[in-house]
Amino acid sequence: MTSVLRAQGLGKRYGRRWALRECTIDIPAGHVVGLVGPNGAGKTTLLKLAAGQLEPTAGDITVLGGRPGGSPAQLAKVGFVAQDTPVYAGLTVAEHLRLGARLNPRWDDAMARERIARIGLAPAQRAGRLSGGQRAQLALTLGLAKRPELLILDEPVASLDPLARREFLQGLMEAVAEHELSVVLSSHLVSDLERVCDFLIVLVGSRVPVAAETERLLATHYRLTGPRRDPDRLPAGQHVVSARHTDRQSTYVIRTDASIHDPAWTVGQLSLEDLVLAYMEKRPAESRRVALEVQR
Amino acid sequence: MEEPVIEFHLDARTGVSPYLQLVQQVRHALRLGLLREGDQLPTVKEVVAQLAINPNTVLKAYRELEHEGLVAARPGVGTFVTATLTDTSLAAHGPLRLELRRWLTKARRAGLDEESIEALFMTTFRTTAQEDIA
Structure with missing residues (x-):
């Protein structure tokens, strides 16, 4: 094409x-x-x-x-x-x-x-x-x-x-x-x-974190909610888009091509708007460790 | 040009993707007998001009309906209904509704309120739907 x-x-x-x-x-x-x-x-x-x-x-x-x-x-x-x-x-x-x-x-x-x-x-x-x-x-x-x-x-x-x-x-x-x-x-x-x-x-x-067909975006992004977990302990194929943590709970928006089997997570679908907002939050890749430590 | 037989609408809050909403509305109209064999579906241009949606969304919905054997596209003319859904499924509605009523009575007797019933139904519905896909 x-x-x-x-x-x-x-x-x-x-x-x-x-x-x-x-x-x-x-x-x-x-x-x-x-x-x-x-x-x-x-x-x-x-x-x-x-x-x-x-x-x-x-x-x-x-x-x-x-x-x-x-x-x-x-x-x-x-x-x-x-x-x-x-x-x-x-x-x-x-x-x-x-x-x-x-x-x-x-x-x-x-x-x-x-x-x-x-x-x-x-x-x-x-x-x-x-x-x-x-x-x-x-x-x-x-x-x-x-x-x-x-x-x-x-x-x-x-x-x-x-x-x-x-x-x-x-x-x-x-x-x-x-x-x-x-x-x-x-x-x-x-x-x-x-x-x-x-x-x-x-x-x-000034950067493009993601560009794809909307259907593909919706099919590969998930919201995971569950007991607090460090991002390093997520499977290799799951890319963190955004992360929030309380003392006990973690909420991630991730991008992955694989399905999610971990029973600890409640897995949710995202609307296009939520998906875009997740990318607009502070970039997690650079600041994931810092974010975890600050909140501890 | 003739008036289209049906008009589509989109509900932004259902969480059902727009293409699927179009598919469901055609199926629904077929079940209710609003659409009959030989009827023409609105053209892609008519649908996008009315709903302000992407033409590919409409094309995808029509392809899906074609795949299900419900409609056929005649190039350069339009998309036409080729099957009916009324007789087979309508007959089954009665007994199914009766069973569902009995189940609802049981659920209320077990102490479930409206919200719990709806939540139970929707999660079961979704998991079985996912199992069917997998």
């Missing part, structure tokens, strides 16, 4: 601060990919690197087999909708479409007009007078009518009310079903992405 995005040791530094480091991921085509992480984790940096709006400081990134922003053909294949779905406030809806047609070689004018009509946007309306939801739909229409193979959206629904959010995602999923494009979209809320994504990248503190 072809990769839509492949990164090897990818890093981006601003001055002395690393916004993204040692990022190695490989995303197969045909997915709707969710990029989740807290604000400031490096999501926008990763997306801009993929869109060719930033140059990496370290490592490599290829998108649809080419260097991001490397050629006009590459630019035509990748759509990018920046944060807060920017539009030109002084231009009308119709003028946005004309601009899109002029700037994009693969522009699908019929699709753009049909979408604008269906959403109920008046072509003569100035973009500055649109509601947040309408503005987001206009930006989405421009991104889709470009007919990209990959559409990248940075926090597209963060500023929308629940109804506009649902309508936005409905339109996006409809386009995915119809045109078989790959999508990468970011959010700081897992709940926004849970229904639409089938691949998830978690980004915490």
Whole structure:
């Protein structure tokens, strides 16, 4: 299967601060990919690197087999909708479409007009007078009518009310079903992405601790609760994602491909949200011993 | 385009994965006779446009139903119901409900309250379901 995005040791530094480091991921085509992480984790940096709006400081990134922003053909294949779905406030809806047609070689004018009509946007309306939801739909229409193979959206629904959010995602999923494009979209809320994504990248503190198909994530992560136990005494195949201890009890979130037979543990499944939150807790690999000793 | 025969919904709190919820809703509609042989299921595009879910979720659900022999996909046209679930299982409902009632009476007599009964039922249900998979 072809990769839509492949990164090897990818890093981006601003001055002395690393916004993204040692990022190695490989995303197969045909997915709707969710990029989740807290604000400031490096999501926008990763997306801009993929869109060719930033140059990496370290490592490599290829998108649809080419260097991001490397050629006009590459630019035509990748759509990018920046944060807060920017539009030109002084231009009308119709003028946005004309601009899109002029700037994009693969522009699908019929699709753009049909979408604008269906959403109920008046072509003569100035973009500055649109509601947040309408503005987001206009930006989405421009991104889709470009007919990209990959559409990248940075926090597209963060500023929308629940109804506009649902309508936005409905339109996006409809386009995915119809045109078989790959999508990468970011959010700081897992709940926004849970229904639409089938691949998830978690980004915490400028690093990617996990990236995989959501089904695989849900099938390989467990919550273990039982009598207090040191992490060193867990089987080799169980990777600790997060750990909490009281005097008597331990609660672990672990990742493993094997099934869990230890009768001492109560084994629970995790929701996608809990799973992501577990990765957002302090990294246990570096601080597991310290954490145990501090609490003793 | 014709109105779809059934409409799907998703419950976020059940813990049942979305694809399985779709499968269950089709099976349920078949059992109740809401869906009959020859009916067309909503297209993938219709389902994702309504529920705002990933198209692969719908495709997976439809593949599962196809695998069970309940529906068949006609490329370029849609997915159609090819079997019925009504006659065989509906007849069994009565006796099973009776047995379940007797069991519930026994459980209450043994001192179990509603929550304990539900917990006992669900854990047994889950362990047997897991044993079936294993």
